[in-house]
Amino acid sequence: xxxxxxxxxxxxxxxxxxxxxxxxxxxxxxxxxxxxxxxxxxxxxxxxxxxxxxxxxxxxxxxxxxxxxxxxxxxxxxxxxxxxxxxxxxxxxxxxxxxxxxxxxxxxxxxxxxxxxxxxxxxxxxxxxxxxxxxxxxxxxxxxxxxxxxxxxxxxxxxxxxxxxxxxxxxxxxxxxxxxxxxxxxxxxxxxxxxxxxxxxxxxxxxxxxxxxxxxxxxxxxxxxxxxxxxxxxxxxxxxxxxxxxx
Amino acid sequence: xxxxxxxxxxxxxxxxxxxxxxxxxxxxxxxxxxxxxxxxxxxxxxxxxxxxxxxxxxxxxxxxxxxxxxxxxxxxxxxxxxxxxxxxxxxxxxxxxxxxxxxxxxxxxxxxxxxxxxxxxxxxxxxxxxxxxxxxxxxxxxxxxxxxxxxxxxxxxxxxxxxxxxxxxxxxxxxxxxxxxxxxxxxxxxxxxxxxxx
Numbered sequence: 001x002x003x004x005x006x007x008x009x010x011x012x013x014x015x016x017x018x019x020x021x022x023x024x025x026x027x028x029x030x031x032x033x034x035x036x037x038x039x040x041x042x043x044x045x046x047x048x049x050x051x052x053x054x055x056x057x058x059x060x061x062x063x064x065x066x067x068x069x070x071x072x073x074x075x076x077x078x079x080x081x082x083x084x085x086x087x088x089x090x091x092x093x094x095x096x097x098x099x100x101x102x103x104x105x106x107x108x109x110x111x112x113x114x115x116x117x118x119x120x121x122x123x124x125x126x127x128x129x130x131x132x133x134x135x136x137x138x139x140x141x142x143x144x145x146x147x148x149x150x151x152x153x154x155x156x157x158x159x160x161x162x163x164x165x166x167x168x169x170x171x172x173x174x175x176x177x178x179x180x181x182x183x184x185x186x187x188x189x190x191x192x193x194x195x196x197x198x199x200x201x202x203x204x205x206x207x208x209x210x211x212x213x214x215x216x217x218x219x220x221x222x223x224x225x226x227x228x229x230x231x232x233x234x235x236x237x238x239x240x241x242x243x244x245x246x247x
Numbered sequence: 248x249x250x251x252x253x254x255x256x257x258x259x260x261x262x263x264x265x266x267x268x269x270x271x272x273x274x275x276x277x278x279x280x281x282x283x284x285x286x287x288x289x290x291x292x293x294x295x296x297x298x299x300x301x302x303x304x305x306x307x308x309x310x311x312x313x314x315x316x317x318x319x320x321x322x323x324x325x326x327x328x329x330x331x332x333x334x335x336x337x338x339x340x341x342x343x344x345x346x347x348x349x350x351x352x353x354x355x356x357x358x359x360x361x362x363x364x365x366x367x368x369x370x371x372x373x374x375x376x377x378x379x380x381x382x383x384x385x386x387x388x389x390x391x392x393x394x395x396x397x398x399x400x401x402x403x404x405x406x407x408x409x410x411x412x413x414x415x416x417x418x419x420x421x422x423x424x425x426x427x428x429x430x431x432x433x434x435x436x437x438x439x440x441x442x443x444x445x
Contacts, residue, residue, distance in 0.1 A: 112434070117431065184425050187428075
């Protein structure tokens with residue numbers, strides 16, 4: 001389904017409830033009423049075109065109009081990406097940790113499997129937070145500065161490229177690592193989980209919830225790195241080039 | 248990738264084309280490489296250029312060119328010909344194809360027939376059940392102990408190329424790509440002890 005401005009947002013959510021976290025990032029909360037997407041965006045002062053694009057890319061992985069997406073200001077993109085980071089760090093990751101802890105507490109003492117999985121995920125989440133922190137503290141500020149300078153009259157100085165020693169390639173490589181580890185964890189659970197427990201029903205139920213959370217996070221991250229690798233990175237390169245031709 | 252079936256589809260209506268594409272997507276290793284609507288000039292040459300193993304044809308798309316194209320295609324020994332036909336299709340037409348798919352058939356049967364045609368029926372990849380060979384196991388043990396490919400090659404008297412092949416195959420069998428993932432796997436399955444880890 002192509003999501004368009006005259007649709008009611010409630011109909012869209014009925015059709016695909018997994019978009020709820022996405023609309024949350026635009027400060028739209030459940031109980032948003034009966035308005036169309038256009039009306040709600042106007043009321044909340046949301047960039048309508050950008051909102052539609054994000055909804056559509058999440059809803060349909062085939063939908064990814066690169067050129068159009070690059071036409072939005074980096075500021076709009078980054079505002080969204082930051083919100084998304086926040087929801088991973090405060091929502092998805094702690095939720096997964098919590099479930100792993102529950103599984104750990106349900107497994108018999110001599111079973112080491114869950115502590116291994118716990119360690120693996122702790123390592124993963126540390127790496128993940130570091131990556132996000134880097135983006136927030138180094139990459140995004142640089143991009144925003146660049147955009148600001150380009151939009152102002154004082155184009156005398158290109159902001160220092162603090163990400164120089166941190167090449168774009170490495171940035172994409174980190175995205176790949178993060179995705180691979182997550183997919184490994186899924187396989188460890190699906191294929192190799194072997195645990196002794198006295199509460200097998202609760203254990204299985206929780207394992208399923210955990211697996212579901214991992215799939216959710218995986219999808220989130222896939223969309224997220226797609227936006228960063230295919231929209232933000234080329235946009236920065238474009239701006240840098242433009243800057244050079246102007247000065 | 249070996250064993251991929253390349254299909255050229257000749258179908259003029261959007262809906263049937265989309266339907267055929269969605270059906271084929273459900274069978275791994277089969278790919279529609281090109282779709283023609285049947286009205287193209289020099290269609291035979293265009294088809295040959297795509298080097299298909301299979302051509303799926305709706306006779307309705309070809310109208311008057313049906314016989315001439317079929318005659319040419321039938322001389323191509325390496326190409327399977329599949330007809331997309333209606334119930335009321337005359338025997339004269341349907342007999343020209345090696346296989347026929349009935350448009351009125353349900354999804355389950357269509358998939359079964361396609362699997363039989365492409366020989367994907369019995370073995371959903373006859374891979375051994377994700378089990379590692381003795382040599383692969385040796386290599387994985389060394390990987391999780393923190394050794395580099397070169398170190399492993401020296402230790403096990405293998406070429407570095409062989410080490411990499413074992414790693415690649417293990418990763419594929421297990422579905423685990425990262426070293427830390429392999430560590431967890433190895434410890435979970437008592438392939439190594441914690442004390443041995445690098």
